[in-house]
Amino acid sequence: MTDTNQKSDTTKSGLTGLMDKVKDSVTSALDTTKDVVAEKAHQAKDYLKDDLEKTKADVQNLTDTAKEKVTDVLDTTKEAVAEKAHQAKDYLKDDLEKTKADAQNITETVKEKVADAKDTVTEKVEATSAEAKSHAESAYDKFSAKFSDLYQASQEKGREAMDKALDVAKEQLSVAGEVTSEQADKFKDYLKRDLEQTQEDMKDLSEEAQKRLHPSRLGAGAVSVLSSLLQSASKGFEFLSEKTEKALTYHTGEVTSAGTLTCLKCEQTLKIEKTTHIPPCPKCHGTEFRKSY
Secondary structure, three states, X not given: OHHHHHHHHHHHHHHHHHHHHHHHHHHHHHHHHHHHHHHHHHHHHHHHHHHHHHHHHHHHHHHHHHXXXXXXXXXXXXXHHHHHHHHHHXXXXXXXXXXXXXXXXXXXXXXXXHHHHHHHHHHHHHHHHHHHHHHHHHXXXXXXXXXXXXXXXXXXXXXXXXXXXXXXXXXXXXXXXXXXXXXXXXXXXXXXXXXXXXXXHHHHOOHHHHHHOOHHHHOOOHXXXXXXXXXXXXXXXXXXXXXXXXXXXXXXXOEEOOXXXXXXXXXXXXXXXXXXXXXXXXXXXXXEEEEEO
């Protein structure tokens, strides 16, 4: 038993020693590995730091290069845009000047055409107006002559006979198309007024002046017809004297027989040689007149 126990103790002691060696070897290996790992980790850290610095430097270089290229592109683009803008400004200026010149030419052309059209219209209006005035003046002479014939052919004389002769003259000339109904109504008033004025002047004028109003010296026209009528039937128109105490007024645009018109505003006289439309006063452009022979 003793030998066995000794052997057992020897074996146990050997195993323990072996275990301690193994433990020491493992510990030593671990320490060595730890040192190697630490060294490698330190080296890796240095490598990583170097790589990071290098990468950072590369990134900075790339960033600077990119900035330079972007700046160059921006500068180039800016210059190109500025050049295009300058060219566009020049083109726009040229187009504006051309458009302005075209507009001026169009304006001048339009002005000329408008002026030509205005002149043409004015000429036509004046011609039409002159023709209408001439027709109205001729129609007034015909109205006066028709009235005189009707009145002298009437058995009765006086206001009623005069009014009847005026109405018949109006109707006959209107039907014949010589005057419009509106013109005939105006002619009735004009003729009554001219009769009144002529009657008053013939009554008040001297013998010499009455000779001037003799039909043989007046020629054709309403004043000759009225003078002839008043001289042949003066008593038939005595009623007119009742209305001529106040001076009769003649107005621009009305038709009257020959005589002398005096402007009520400036006393300018206007000699009328034949039946005519009364114009404005040539001196003050007044439109109201008194009449004499």
